[in-house]
Amino acid sequence: MPIPNPGPDEVRLRIKAFALNRAEALFRQGHYIIQPQFPSKLGYEASGVIEAVGPGVDESLIGKVFNTIPNFSFSSYGVYGEVAVVPVSSLGTYPDHLTPEQGASIWMQYLTAYGALVHIANVARDDFVMLPAASSSTAIAAMEVVKAEGGTAIGLTRAAKKKADLLSLGYDHVIVSADEDVVKRATEITDGRGARIIFDPVLGSGIEVLAQTTAYKGIYFAYGLLDQRPTPFPVWPTMSKALTLRGWAFPELFRDAEALKKAKDYIFKHLSEGTLKPTVGKVFALDQIAEAHRFMDSNDQIGKIVVKIE
Structure with a gap:
């Protein structure tokens, strides 16, 4: 396709890496909040260098490294490719010590985790937090946020083969739902108190079991x-x-400017300190994009799936 030129309040990124998200798989399958209007773009998160700016945008941005905050719609923008035009309002920064692959693996997972756990639930020391789909990038991000605030992170996974790796990433406990009684194990881990917070991306019939593991006046996200x-x-x-x-x-968070600023500051601070560290599970080349999506569908990954542009 021809190289696109940025319009007013837009920039063009030369992509170094872009990350895959479940939202994109759901969009591809027709199960997302919005439906594709063909020909459709795809992709929320990328890191790269600004190589062109549109009218009204500061030209001093050219040559600088940024990543993208997913505040746009697939109906208008997408970052899968060697270049991408995005709104200047979607530009984010990340600490220099992170790789482009890690830089592309920040805002979706950490904004999702921070918003629920810190902004709304005020997760604190001595809180127990149950995290289903424990190997997903967002659950791992949530685990890091819980630990940063002094809470106890309990991962829930169906795959016993992932348990050791998840514990090594920092989970305090991991329950393998295929092999263990989830309610019994949660009761043991929490000394009968239950988890104050459930952070669930799965839903389905599993909600009935997870609801039984909660503490009195708990919150289920x-x-x-x-x-x-x-x-x-x-x-x-x-x-x-x-x-x-x-x-x-x-x-x-985008509806509350003050809350969004606090979220960005929190995430950047903890990334800089190393309290938060994006976990990149597997890296693919651009011509392997279909394979990368199939790998995401397999649920075998631990952390973020990233495409690196050579």
Whole structure:
């Protein structure tokens, strides 16, 4: 395709790396919040160097390194490719010690985790937090945020082969749902208190079990729908535990300028200190993009899947 020129309030990035997200797989499959209008772009997160700016944009940005904050719609923008035009408002920065692959693996996962756990739930020392889909990049990011705030992170995975790797990443406990009684193990780990926070991207029938692991007046965040089957409402746990069920999506932060600034400052500070460190699970070349998506569909990854542009 021809190299696109940036329009007003846009820049063109020469991409160094871009990351894959579940949102993009759902969009590809027709299960996302928005539907594609063909020909459609794809991709939220990338790192690269600005090589051109549109009218009204500071020309001193040319030659500088940025990454993208996913505050745009696939109906207008996308970062899969060697170059991408994005709004200047979507530009983010990351610490110099991170690689381009790590730089492309920041905002989606950490904004999602920070917004729910810190901005809303005020996760604190002695809190137990249950993290389903523990090998996903967002769950790993959430684990790091929980640990940074002094809480206890409990990972939940279906794959026993991932348990050792997840513990080595920093989870305090990992429950293998295929082999263990989730409610019993959660009760043991929390000394009967239950988890104050559930951070769930899966939903489906699993919500009934997870709701039973919560503490009294706990909060259950639903931030994804990896299980496309119907999600029942957990009536009895919700009533008996005075449980709050809360839908969450990180664009909620974009409606509050002060909250968004706090989120960006928090994430950059902890990235700089090394408290947060993006986990890159596997790197593909651009001509392997279909294979990269198939790998994401396999659920075998631990951390972010990234495409590196040579």
